[in-house]
Amino acid sequence: MPKTIANLITSLLIPLLTLLASGGVASAQTDPNIIDTGHQVDSLIKPVEPYVAVISDTLIMVDGETVRFIQSVPVGHLGHSPHTATMYAAILPGLGQIYNRKYWKLPLLYGGAAALIYAIHFNNKYYKKYSAAYRDFIIGDPNNKETYMEFAEKAHLTEDMVQGAYKQWFQTSLRNKKDYYRRYRDLSIFGMVGLYAVQIVDACVDAHFFNFDVSDDLAFRWQPELNPQNRHVGARLALRF
Numbered sequence: 001m002p003k004t005i006a007n008l009i010t011s012l013l014i015p016l017l018t019l020l021a022s023g024g025v026a027s028a029q030t031d032p033n034i035i036d037t038g039h040q041v042d043s044l045i046k047p048v049e050p051y052v053a054v055i056s057d058t059l060i061m062v063d064g065e066t067v068r069f070i071q072s073v074p075v076g077h078l079g080h081s082p083h084t085a086t087m088y089a090a091i092l093p094g095l096g097q098i099y100n101r102k103y104w105k106l107p108l109l110y111g112g113a114a115a116l117i118y119a120i121h122f123n124n125k126y127y128k129k130y131s132a133a134y135r136d137f138i139i140g141d142p143n144n145k146e147t148y149m150e151f152a153e154k155a156h157l158t159e160d161m162v163q164g165a166y167k168q169w170f171q172t173s174l175r176n177k178k179d180y181y182r183r184y185r186d187l188s189i190f191g192m193v194g195l196y197a198v199q200i201v202d203a204c205v206d207a208h209f210f211n212f213d214v215s216d217d218l219a220f221r222w223q224p225e226l227n228p229q230n231r232h233v234g235a236r237l238a239l240r241f
Helices: 002-030 083-090 095-100 104-138 146-154 165-209
Strands: 034-036 052-062 067-074 217-226 230-238
Touching: 002 083, 052 217, 083 165, 095 104, 095 165, 104 165, 146 165
Parallel strands: 034 067
Antiparallel strands: 052 067, 217 230
């Protein structure tokens, strides 16, 4: 199912991005002095392959001649937009992760959301029960004593006991319980809002690094270098990634 949704999203984005990139691609194919940086430069005349989008257009000097230098990437890679991922995540939690193809995050996201929803329901349920019991106990209406006697019986207290020697203790216990469940209900709500915000940020960050090279082919390399113009000898440090 997630794969089907991702394929549907991709199928909708590619035609739009192809249309946006068609102007740059068409101009690149009609210009005879174009170099595609996606391939090794072995000629000054090399057309841009179809289904690529131009991301930079620069004039450079090669052997004393001015050459138009085109840098391009596949349309599918260029079309992975952090803005789109953010919008998807804001509309429906988890959709941004599907767009980024990070399917393994979905069980964590929805599992956390399910736990927080249960916590909100559980704490809200007992907050209402203790709130009603505390209210009825303070009022002292005998017609509504069932609300607080439910908790008195769990503490092995009779009605005479809670209205007599244990009255102050029982009243304080009801108030503390009411405040306890209200606090954790509110914390669970804040947790749900935080989870919603975190999954939006996560989708945006993942989209920014979607095409980032995380391979092991990273290295520092230095080598001596001779400048042919002033005949100076030096060293060059290069980072390959």
